[in-house]
Amino acid sequence: MELPKNPRPTTFVPENYPLIEFATSPQLILGEEMLHFNHPQHPLSKLDLPDPFTCSGCKEYGAGMRFTCRQCDFQLHEFCAHASPDLKGHPFHYLHPLTFYSKPGKDGKSKCDVCFKPAKGYAFRCGACGFQMHPCCARLSSETSFLCHPAHTLRLVPANMTGVSGDSGFLCGLCKRKRSGRVFHCTVCDYHLHAVCAKSMVNGLYAYGIKDLEKPSMLGSAARVVSKVVIVLLEGLVEGIAEGFGEVLGEDLARGRGRNGSS
Template identity: 35%
Template sequence: MKYNEISHFSHTEHKLRFEYSEFPFKCDGCKEVGIGSRYKCSICDFDLHMHCAMITSPTLHHPFYTKCNFQFMSKPPGDTPRYCNACEKDVSGFLYHCKACGFDLHPCCAKLPLLLDDGEVKLYLYRKVSSPCHRCGRKGRSWSYRSKCKNYNLHVACVRDMLVENWHEVCVKGRGVNSNIPSLRNTLYTPHSSRRSKGKVKKCCEIAGLAVQVVISAVLGDPTALIAGIVGSFMSRAS
C-alpha cells in the first residue's frame, strides 16, 4: 500500500511525500542506491526506499534462513563492520539482524521476491547457484536470480555493483547528467559460443536483457518501476 504522505521515525522534522524519479538517489535509511519510487523530504533532501519507509513489522522470517528470527534495526549492532548476506555489500544503516546467527539483510534485499515474472521471463531467487553470472562470469558469491531454463543467472551483488558504479558516475563525478538513468550497456559477461548463429546470439541477449531489467527493479525495492532505460538495448546489440 502506498501513501502520498507519511511520518517516519527517522525524520521527525517533516513529513515525507511519495514520488517517482528517474534520477538516482541515496537512501538515508539503508544508505544504498535507489532509483524510482521513494519517500522524500524536499526541504532536507532526505530520501527513503519504499521498503525502508514502510517497515510494517519489527520482525522478519526468511525462507532461506528458517531458523533465524530477524529484527529490524536502524543501525548495525556493535562496532565490527557488517555485510548483507544477500548482496554481500556493507551494512551501514537500516537492516534486519538475527542475533542468534549474526546474519544481516538490507531491507530491500530481505524483501526480494522469490519469483519474478514479467510475462516473458520467469526468474527464481536462489541462495546459491552453480552456473556463472552473466555480469561477472563467476560462480557463487551472493544470492542470484536464475531463469527457469537455467541459461541466465545474475548475482544480486552484481546488480548492486552496476547500480553503485553508475550512480557514482552520474551523481558524484557529474558525468552523463544529461541522461536521467545511467546506461548499463556493455556491462555484462556474455559467454556465447563462437559457433552460434548471430540470430541465436541476439535472441539469447534480448532475453537476458529482459531478465536484467526485472532483477534491477526488484533490487531497487520497486518491482513495478518502469526503469527499462537502465538496461535499454545493451545486450540485444551484441554480435
C-alpha cells in the same frame, strides 16, 4: 547492547492535500505524506522521480518511488519508509526471526548476507546467529521471476555453493561478471543472476535503465540537485497557477466595479 529502533511511521494526509493514486508511469505529483521516526523535523512527501538517489535509511541506491523531504536532502526508499519492525519465516532465514535496526551493528559485522555489500544503515538482523540483510534484499524471494529473465523462474542457489569470500564463480546474465554474494539460477537455460543485480529490479534502478553506480558521493550530489530542481519547479508551477488565477480574478473584479460605476 544495541536495541532495535523502529516506531511505526505516522502516515497522514493534510486537510487540503488529497491522497493521489499513482499510475504505473512516473509522474511529478506530490501524494501521500508521512512523519518518519528518523526525520521527525519535517514531513516526507511521496514522489515518483526517474533520477537516482541514495537512500538516507539503508544507504543503498534507488530510483523512482521514494519519500523525500522538500526542505533538506533526506530521502527514503518506499520500502524503507514502511519497513516492518520484524520479519518471521523469511525464505532467506526462516529458522529465526529478524529484527529491524536503524543503525549498523557494533559487532564488526559489516556485510549483508544476501548481496555481500556493506550494511551501512537500515538492516534486518538475527539476534541468534548474526544474519543480516538490507531491506531491499528482504524483498527478494528464494524462487521468483525477474524482468531481466521473464521466461523462467529463478531459484536461489544454496549458500554453501559460494566460497568463504562469497565469490560464487557464476557468470551473471545481467552484468556479465563474476561477483560475490548469493546467486539466482534458472534450471531451464542455466541463466544466473547475482542477488546484488536482482536488487536493481526492486529498488527501481533497472526500470529506469540505471546501472554501474560506483560513486555514491557524486551520485548523491547530482541526485539531490535534480530532485530539488524538480520539486522547486513543481512548487513554482503550482504557485504560478495560483498567482495567475488571482491576477485574472482581480482584473475581472476591477472591470466589474468599473462597469457598475459607469452605469
